[in-house]
Amino acid sequence: MADVVIQATNLSKELTVSLSRRKVRILSGLNLSVLKGETYGLIGPNGAGKTTSLKLMLGLLRPSEGSVEILGEPAGHKGALARLGYLPENPYFYSHLTGREFLDFAGELFGIPAKEKRERMAELIATVKLEAAADTQMRKYSKGMLQRLGIAQSLINRPEVIFWDEPMSGLDPIGRRDVREILARLKETGTTIFFNSHLLPDVNDICDRVGVLNNGKLVAEDLIKNISADGNYKDLEEYFLDAVSDKVRPA
Numbered sequence: 001m002a003d004v005v006i007q008a009t010n011l012s013k014e015l016t017v018s019l020s021r022r023k024v025r026i027l028s029g030l031n032l033s034v035l036k037g038e039t040y041g042l043i044g045p046n047g048a049g050k051t052t053s054l055k056l057m058l059g060l061l062r063p064s065e066g067s068v069e070i071l072g073e074p075a076g077h078k079g080a081l082a083r084l085g086y087l088p089e090n091p092y093f094y095s096h097l098t099g100r101e102f103l104d105f106a107g108e109l110f111g112i113p114a115k116e117k118r119e120r121m122a123e124l125i126a127t128v129k130l131e132a133a134a135d136t137q138m139r140k141y142s143k144g145m146l147q148r149l150g151i152a153q154s155l156i157n158r159p160e161v162i163f164w165d166e167p168m169s170g171l172d173p174i175g176r177r178d179v180r181e182i183l184a185r186l187k188e189t190g191t192t193i194f195f196n197s198h199l200l201p202d203v204n205d206i207c208d209r210v211g212v213l214n215n216g217k218l219v220a221e222d223l224i225k226n227i228s229a230d231g232n233y234k235d236l237e238e239y240f241l242d243a244v245s246d247k248v249r250p251a
């Protein structure tokens, strides 16, 4: 059987609304697995629970019920964290640092030896095409430049699995194409990729499999090749719209 890299079982998250003390369920019974080398795209309307799912998988949030295993370890396990890369939805950076200094800091956190760290930094700065701005303070970066740097930092430890929250956000068409190319290369080297995005044509091009989250529930899941091949759907957008109107049978 193929290796399962990400396994969410009955994953649920409830929050207490502070004033009314009312409990709201923002994720309900998510069962999801991603195989080694697979590219999985989680899509869904704003507020569906995509970022919440990702944070639960990384151990940044605690589930109310259920569990997650990443690379065979429980979410948040240090050994597994060292082998994954994370691009947050709203990356917060130390704006007085230059891009290069920030990457250096990220490399330090992983304890990468100096020479190797310098090599990887140079390689990643080139990969995300930030050469001209690498020694500029991040407070002078545009949104797209920060996003490129966020992508670079998520790869500094040569992760086996990456979790990217809206990697194309804020990028111009050239940037989007660059990210598609980076993902294609990561895929070639066997990296397991889990990301969410609202850009359905990109999801369609990049992913092996997609899941649709709506109101905290996984309402549809299929291989991209099935969605386009079985003739039921013109494209991923139609599949998405059907799924969020409860027309697609739950996975």
Ligand SMILES: Nc1ncnc2c1ncn2[C@@H]1O[C@H](COP(=O)(O)OP(=O)(O)OP(=O)(O)O)[C@@H](O)[C@H]1O
Residues within 6 Å of the ligand: 015, 026, 044, 045, 046, 047, 048, 049, 050, 051, 052, 053, 089
């Ligand atoms: N800390 C919090 N306190 C209260 N509600 C929260 C909190 N975090 C998330 N939520 C709620 O949980 C739901 C899911 O949020 P989440 O950020 O996971 O959605 P999303 O699918 O990533 O949306 P988007 O596409 O807009 O990024 C939303 O209704 C949101 O308002």
Ligand SMILES: [Mg+2]
Residues within 6 Å of the ligand: 050, 051, 052, 089, 165
């Ligand atoms: Mg989100």
